[in-house]
Amino acid sequence: MQHENLSVVIFEVAGKAFAVDLDLVDEVVPTTKITSIPNSPPFLLGLTAVRGRVVAVIDAAKRFFQRPNIFGYFLVCNVRGNLTAIAIDQPIIAGDVCIRSLEENESTLYLSVLDMDKRFILKSFERLDSEKKEDGSVTIKKTGQIVHLVNADLFVSHEMASKVGEVA
Amino acid sequence: MANEDLELRKAFFTESVDILESIEEQVSVLEVSPGDLENVNGLFRGLHTIKGNSSFLSLDSITKVSHAAETLLDKARKKEIPVDKVVVALVKKVLSCLQSMIMDQNTDLDVSEPVSLISKFLKGEKIVIDDNSIVDEKNATQVANQKIQTTKFIKIDDVKVNKLVSITRELELLRYSLEKTPEKMEVLGPQLDDLRFEVDLLVSKMSRLTRSLSGIMFGIRLVPVGQVFNRFPKVVKELAAKLGKDIRLEIKKGNAELDKNIVEAIADPMTHLIRNSADHGIETLEDRKRSRKKAQGVITLDSYVRGNFVFIEISDDGKGIDGDKILEKAIEKGIVPKDKVGSYTNAQKLSLIFAPGFSTAEKVTDISGRGVGMDVVKSNINKLKGTVLIESEPGKGTVIRLRFPMSLVVMFSLFVEISDSCYGIPVEQIDESIDYNAGEFLNEIPQGSDPSKFMEVYSIRSLLWGQQEDAKKSLLHTLKFKAKSGENKLFLVDEFLSIEDAIVQSLDSYIAAMPGLQGATVRKDGSVATILNPDSLLDIASKVKPFAFVPVKEKDKTEDVNLADFLGFSDGSSVA
Structure with missing residues (x-):
């Protein structure tokens, strides 16, 4: 089976598995109190404090599926050069993960049943179980878990980002 | 060379060394991905800056050679010519020239070779580039040029400075909570008096130290x-x-x-x-x-x-x-x-x-x-x-x-409650606080009255959140801001909570662009309070109808009592 290793954090949003590049993630923390911001888009939940730093909180479910969701954790990521907390259901795994990239038609199929904005998805893959045996050989098993690698940059919308340095 | 010139040249060399470093990186990107337009643009800008700066200092060789490369890259970024091996080689030749002139501060190098090669190439003439060729030192006419000592700095790892700042910030939060401890002990009874006194003393010593530390840390990069x-x-x-x-x-x-x-x-x-x-x-x-x-x-x-x-x-x-x-x-x-x-x-x-x-x-x-x-x-x-x-x-x-x-700044701020949320307003931006009985609020200025005898009242709740004011309240707290356009405007808040030092952190720029805000701070309980921007509130208010009007009150000592109480002024004088 064709497989490769990917350095990611896999997490759940509204029961679906997503991943972001491990390099972009600062830490994962349980949710804390959020202060809302006036005149902000619905997916921008507000501000929270992580280790004394003020960071913006973005609701991944609202961003991906335009619907609210109960979240338990903040994935503290570097988005467009700013530290941003992404509200997620829960983290699944962080580190080197063995995966199989989906064929294009397979990927299209999975994405077609996923009711979300496809611009967020960089690629889709299946998570594999790799087991090292005593003789040093590695067996790879399918898990059937489909994971979508997301483009963390898009958590903050282009419209919002374009306000950066707005010329008035 | 005049002192003024020396200073400028010094600045030029210091700055150009940095630019050359990024150019070098961009040239290596150019080799592997010649189609990266952003990279070509970056290269172009770097050379443009060097050209511009050098032309003011009459460093003609630098100006000439960077101008030539800039022209070449301008055509590349406009897709008039493809970025091929020859273009990369030409840019590398220019980079090596610039490095020799800038790093060694030998600014009178003969640059006619790369300049003429580029101009021939742009005219469509065939040119041969020897990839290993670098500027021949023998041809470089070294003119007695005053070498300039660039300023030496001690470089401290950015990550380390940021870590120190972040620890200081956590220490500040800890100080805030500790300062409240003696108060809490007081209610436990008189037997704890001695201990309370001791803790009080320790806390005040620690406060003094953390304040100085914060002062240095938050200012270290400024x-x-x-x-x-x-x-x-x-x-x-x-x-x-x-x-x-x-x-x-x-x-x-x-x-x-x-x-x-x-x-x-x-x-x-x-x-x-x-x-x-x-x-x-x-x-x-x-x-x-x-x-x-x-x-x-x-x-x-x-x-x-x-x-x-x-x-x-x-x-x-x-x-x-x-x-x-x-x-x-x-x-x-x-x-x-x-x-x-x-x-x-x-x-x-x-x-x-x-x-x-x-x-x-x-x-x-x-x-x-x-x-x-x-x-x-x-x-x-x-x-x-x-x-x-x-x-x-x-x-x-x-x-x-x-x-x-400003990345981090300590602002003495008044914290207020609006719709169950806490907001801070820097005290130095507040002119005064005035309380009114609900009965004093008018929907309109009575006919025939002088409008200058009335103040306009705006609801922050409605300006920021589009929510209605609570009509049942009997006592209404208002704030007047110090800005020039705020002379006749009052802003309604629900409650005054406290006045305290707030470490104001700047917001991500897309959030900072949202009206009404100027930053945020972490409060003692770990929650975030946004810091309101009076100038921006006044700006929003100027575009809507006032919520109500009130007759101008003569500045009465008792009116300022809320803000003054927090500040420990017993005579009720204005805090501002």
Whole structure:
């Protein structure tokens, strides 16, 4: 089976598995109190404090599926050069993960049943179980878990980002 | 060499070494991905800056060779020529030339070989590049040139400084909670008195230490903004001579400080802006005479702090910018579609000069270049989390403001409650607090009354959240802000909570762009409170109808009692 290793954090949003590049993630923390911001888009939940730093909180479910969701954790990521907390259901795994990239038609199929904005998805893959045996050989098993690698940059919308340095 | 020259050359070399480092990186990217347009643009901008700066210092060889490479890359970025091996080799040749001249401060190298190779190549002539060739040292005519000692800095790892700042911030939060401990112990009973006293003493010692530590840490990265202004008198003098204009540079002594990285990085965009002011802003002597202006044009530099922002202002008394002409040009160049511009405000029209590809220059000059200036300025300022604001009046002049958030600042703030949420307002921006009975509020100014005898009341709840005011309340708390436009405006809040030092952190720039806010702070209970921006609230208020009117009260000592109580003033005098 064709497989490769990917350095990611896999997490759940509204029961679906997503991943972001491990390099972009600062830490994962349980949710804390959020202060809302006036005149902000619905997916921008507000501000929270992580280790004394003020960071913006973005609701991944609202961003991906335009619907609210109960979240338990903040994935503290570097988005467009700013530290941003992404509200997620829960983290699944962080580190080197063995995966199989989906064929294009397979990927299209999975994405077609996923009711979300496809611009967020960089690629889709299946998570594999790799087991090292005593003789040093590695067996790879399918898990059937489909994971979508997301483009963390898009958590903050282009419209919002374009306000950066707005010329008035 | 005059001292002034030495200073400028020193600055040029220090800055150019940094630019060369990024050029070197960009050249290696160019080799592996020649199609990366952003990279080509980056290279072009780097060379453009070196060319511009060197031309002022009359470092002709540097100007010549960077100009040649810039022309080559300009064609590449416009896709007039493909980025092939020859182009890469030519750029590498130029880079090596520039490195020899800048690193060794040997500025009179013979650059005719790369310059003529590039010009031949652009004419379509076949050229042969020996990949291993570097500038032949023997041909370099070394002229006795005064070597300049570039300033030596101790480099501290950014990560380490940030870690220290972050620990200091956590320590500050800890101090806040500890300061409350003696109070809590007090309620436990008199047997704890001695211990309470001891803790009190320790806490006050620790407070003193953390305050000093915070003062140093939060300021460790800050340098005076004015530092960067010193290089401009010479720039303007040279410009004026080149353009045949009479221009004076006036530097106001602002005391604003900004992060060292920002101050170093703004020199370049500021140079562009000043060149633009001199070249396009200030009129020719004849034009000034015709407009009955003084012959001498003035460009003014200023820096100041407003709220949580540092402003850098570059203004001129030149011909100003006509928003409609800018719009016309932008439509002509296809920057904005014609059918969408009907509702453009003057500010929006003016802001089009920052659009990529926009240039009002009739011809390419080595002063304000090829129109790369303004969009480069904007993108560079944005990279530093800053904003560019422009105001102009045709015939009168132009003001360009660069606005940067202060990364960390301690502000003595009044915390208020509005719709169960806590907000901070810097005390120095509050004029006074006034309480009213609900009965004093009027829906309209009674007919026949003098409007100047009434204050307009606005609801922050409704301005920020679009929510209705609670009609049942009997006592209403209002705040008057210090801003000039706030003289007749009051703002309603639900409760006054406390007055305390708040470490105000700047917000991500897209959030900071949302109206009404200027920062946020972490409170003692770990929650975040946003810091309101009175100027922005006044601005929003000016666009809506007031919630109510109240008769102006004579400044009565008892009216200020709320704010004064928090501050420990017993006589009720105004806090502001």
